[in-house]
Amino acid sequence: MGTPQLTVQQIAQVSALVSEYIFAQRNEYVRQCPPLTPEQKATMEGFFPPNLLDGVGIIRLDGHRVANPSFYPMLAEMGFANLPDFGEMAAITFSNVVVSHVPFTDGLLFHELVHVEQYRRLGISRFAELYVQGFLTGGGYDAIPLEVHAYGLGARFEASPRQLFLVGDEVLAWIEESQY
Numbered sequence: 001m002g003t004p005q006l007t008v009q010q011i012a013q014v015s016a017l018v019s020e021y022i023f024a025q026r027n028e029y030v031r032q033c034p035p036l037t038p039e040q041k042a043t044m045e046g047f048f049p050p051n052l053l054d055g056v057g058i059i060r061l062d063g064h065r066v067a068n069p070s071f072y073p074m075l076a077e078m079g080f081a082n083l084p085d086f087g088e089m090a091a092i093t094f095s096n097v098v099v100s101h102v103p104f105t106d107g108l109l110f111h112e113l114v115h116v117e118q119y120r121r122l123g124i125s126r127f128a129e130l131y132v133q134g135f136l137t138g139g140g141y142d143a144i145p146l147e148v149h150a151y152g153l154g155a156r157f158e159a160s161p162r163q164l165f166l167v168g169d170e171v172l173a174w175i176e177e178s179q180y
């Protein structure tokens, strides 16, 4: 349901399109994005290294929403259903740029920073490839391992925001264990 059987070549093609979309969105928003506030950095210190926190831009959109990729109709033709609607998401991370439709809570910011760490370790192309593969294997957005991990680590943070752990180590472990 919602997950077509694609050839290896088709998966590579879709992954390349997603990767291009992420690059383009990052480049569109990066110039408008202020850095994290000192308060946000203080809350996230101990979970993320300073160079990650210093390199992130975040923006809350006012009056417009992130557009779905122009290739969505093509994916629908290939048999993709229940594609995530970007305009309905609380926030989306494009590499080191976090774009939000709602006010940032600590929990939301943490989730998105896990994605920043994943991008840092994997690179945009590999992130896109794993995201597409995860969607196809799991049958939808909720089962994408990159998301499952970000939600899991986010829940751990929200349960005890002072119990420090390094997200980078957790991400590295999942990469080494091929869990993405």
Ligand SMILES: [Zn+2]
Pocket (backbone or CB within 6 Å): 111, 115, 147, 150
């Ligand atoms: Zn996410």
